[in-house]
Amino acid sequence: MQRAKIVILGGGFGGLFTALQLDQLPWRCPSEIVLIDKSDRFLFTPLLYELVTNEMAVWEIAPPFAELLADTAVQFHQGLVTGIDLQERTVQVQTAVAMAVLDYDVLVVALGNTVSPSPSDLTLSFRSLKDAQHLVHQLSQLEQSPKEKIRVCVVGGGPSGVELACKISDRLKERGRVRIIERGNLLLKNSPPANRRAGEQALRERGVWLDYNTKLVAVEEGQILLDYGNSLESLPVDLVLWTVGNSPHRLVQDLIQRFQLSHTANGSLAIAPTLQLPAYPHVFALGDIANLTDNSLPATAQVAYQQASYCARNIWAYLTQNELQPFVYVPLGEFLSLGVGQSSMSTPFLPFGMRGSLPNLLRRLVYLGRMPTFKHQCQVALHWLSQMR
Ligand SMILES: Cc1cc2nc3c(=O)[nH]c(=O)nc-3n(C[C@H](O)[C@H](O)[C@H](O)COP(=O)(O)OP(=O)(O)OC[C@H]3O[C@@H](n4cnc5c(N)ncnc54)[C@H](O)[C@@H]3O)c2cc1C
Numbered sequence: 001m002q003r004a005k006i007v008i009l010g011g012g013f014g015g016l017f018t019a020l021q022l023d024q025l026p027w028r029c030p031s032e033i034v035l036i037d038k039s040d041r042f043l044f045t046p047l048l049y050e051l052v053t054n055e056m057a058v059w060e061i062a063p064p065f066a067e068l069l070a071d072t073a074v075q076f077h078q079g080l081v082t083g084i085d086l087q088e089r090t091v092q093v094q095t096a097v098a099m100a101v102l103d104y105d106v107l108v109v110a111l112g113n114t115v116s117p118s119p120s121d122l123t124l125s126f127r128s129l130k131d132a133q134h135l136v137h138q139l140s141q142l143e144q145s146p147k148e149k150i151r152v153c154v155v156g157g158g159p160s161g162v163e164l165a166c167k168i169s170d171r172l173k174e175r176g177r178v179r180i181i182e183r184g185n186l187l188l189k190n191s192p193p194a195n196r197r198a199g200e201q202a203l204r205e206r207g208v209w210l211d212y213n214t215k216l217v218a219v220e221e222g223q224i225l226l227d228y229g230n231s232l233e234s235l236p237v238d239l240v241l242w243t244v245g246n247s248p249h250r251l252v253q254d255l256i257q258r259f260q261l262s263h264t265a266n267g268s269l270a271i272a273p274t275l276q277l278p279a280y281p282h283v284f285a286l287g288d289i290a291n292l293t294d295n296s297l298p299a300t301a302q303v304a305y306q307q308a309s310y311c312a313r314n315i316w317a318y319l320t321q322n323e324l325q326p327f328v329y330v331p332l333g334e335f336l337s338l339g340v341g342q343s344s345m346s347t348p349f350l351p352f353g354m355r356g357s358l359p360n361l362l363r364r365l366v367y368l369g370r371m372p373t374f375k376h377q378c379q380v381a382l383h384w385l386s387q388m389r
Contacts, residue, residue: 004031004319007091007104009081011037011065013045013301014110014287016372017308018315023072025316033073034102036093038080040064043129046301046335047367051132052139052167053340060380062129068372081111084251086259086280106282106315109255109269113246113288113299120219123155123242126164135241139171142238149177151236153224155216156243157182159191159336162199164241166339169206179209179235181216181226188336190298191346194353195336198344201355206339216240246299252289264295273326275311281318286311303329305370335363 006022008015019035041062050056065076079100083092084107091107093100115125124138125131142150150172154161157180169178180187180203187203187210188196203210211226218225224237248267256263261277262270268291269277275290277283287304297303307327314324333347338355345359364384371377 003029004105005103006031006033006106006108006315007102008033008035008108008110009084009091010110010112010287011035011039011042011076012110012112012287013304014112014308014311015108016042016065016068017305018108018110018284018286018311019069019074020072020372021309021312022315023074025312027316028320030073031319032075034075034077034104035065035069036077036079036081036091036102037065038078039129040066040078041129042068042372044367044371045127046337048126048129048132049163049167049337052136052164053171055340057383058129058133060383063372063376068376071373071375081251084109084255086255086277086283089282106284106319108311108315109252109283109285109289110287110304111249111251111289114249115242116245116247118155118242118244119216120240122219122221123240125242126160135239138239139168143172143175147238148175150175150238151177151179152239152241153179153181153216153235153237154241154243155181156245157184157187157189157210157212158243159188159334160243161241162188162203163337164243165208166202166206166342167337169208170340177209178206179211181211181214183213183215185212191334191336192353194346195334195344198338198353198355199336202338202342202344246288249289262293264291264293266291266295268295274314274324275307275327276314276318276324284311284315297329301370302332306330335359335366337363 008019022033041064044061047061069076079093079095082094090101090103115127152168154165165178165180169176188199213229215227217227219240223234225234264270269285270293271285271290272278275284275286286307288299291297310327317324336344341360343360343363344355346353
């Protein structure tokens with residue numbers, strides 16, 4: 001086997017963990033592993049809510065790639081991927097100083113999804129570290145203002161909307177007036193029933209208003225217009241958070257069109273069970289941007305994390321002419337963060353769900369074990385232990 005160049009696009013749950021696993025494999029001839037991300041940091045999204053309530057610090061949930069990859073052979077390049085050419089086997093990357101073109105032997109596409117478009121520029125999204133820092137800044141400003149009540153409207157009753165509403169409510173306490181707007185008649189519709197009940201109860205206890213069968217029509221400075229189905233109503237508001245749905249990445253849409261790739265009904269790249277693109281076996285795709293043709297994989301960190309080991313092992317198998325393994329997803333359950341120090345948990349391995357501080361501790365321990373690199377896990381664990389004294 002000749003030295004191969006493996007280029008990984010996106011350093012999230014799919015890309016970073018593929019790179020770390022590739023680095024551990026028994027290469028007879030070591031491959032060149034290049035990881036590209038527009039950010040200088042990995043982001044552990046399931047713990048992003050903890051920034052809103054100061055329960056965790058940025059360094060814990062968003063460690064820099066340079067630190068995580070320091071003891072590995074993985075080369076990290078910070079840059080924005082602007083083009084992928086599957087025929088030429090090149091990718092275009094805009095770095096801080098220049099536009100570079102990189103060639104590859106094996107490509108891994110793990111660029112994640114983007115937020116679906118909001119009806120107004122005045123809404124805040126909650127997806128990136130920058131989004132979370134912006135929200136914290138806005139909340140601090142409102143807290144320092146003479147306003148008696150702070151009105152926050154969260155659009156979307158999925159896990160992000162419910163978790164955010166609980167954290168914001170706990171942060172603002174009696175000054176907060178938090179409202180969730182959901183266009184359907186159910187919150188947490190894809191969650192296990194025990195978590196759904198726990199989420200509804202946590203919102204009730206915090207006095208969060210729930211508007212079901214309601215659509216956000218427009219946002220203006222200081223007010224929103226809601227469509228309740230049979231009437232329109234305008235309400236005063238200080239912050240509007242948009243947590244609704246995912247859209248396919250623009251680059252992936254381009255790829256599908258330009259190279260006539262198969263895709264699923266919701267616009268994800270259709271992949272073979274081995275995580276390869278059927279027409280381009282040297283290209284692997286995983287995480288939120290890819291799915292099996294029946295769309296059976298949820299867009300979660302859990303899926304991307306589990307796929308990463310298969311992806312790394314299958315790249316090794318592809319390059320060493322060994323047999324590739326089909327990805328098998330093992331659903332392990334779901335944690336929801338429901339306010340400060342409170343979570344719910346539902347797993348197929350227990351006949352009941354749990355809610356309170358014990359599942360919150362379990363959630364932290366499980367996520368600690370999922371953090372990249374043993375060194376980072378130790379740093380975070382020591383920090384948590386020091387806070388308990
Ligand atoms: C607030 C929040 C909470 C969540 N909580 C949970 C949870 O509790 N459990 C769970 O299982 N899932 C959760 N998810 C979903 C989970 O984050 C995603 O499913 C998971 O991150 C998908 O992994 P990925 O590798 O496909 O994409 P990502 O982890 O999003 O990684 C994509 C990477 O690509 C980079 N990138 C994108 N475009 C470019 C470009 N053009 N050039 C260079 N780099 C680029 C990004 O910077 C990013 O680092 C949550 C998501 C959010 C937003």
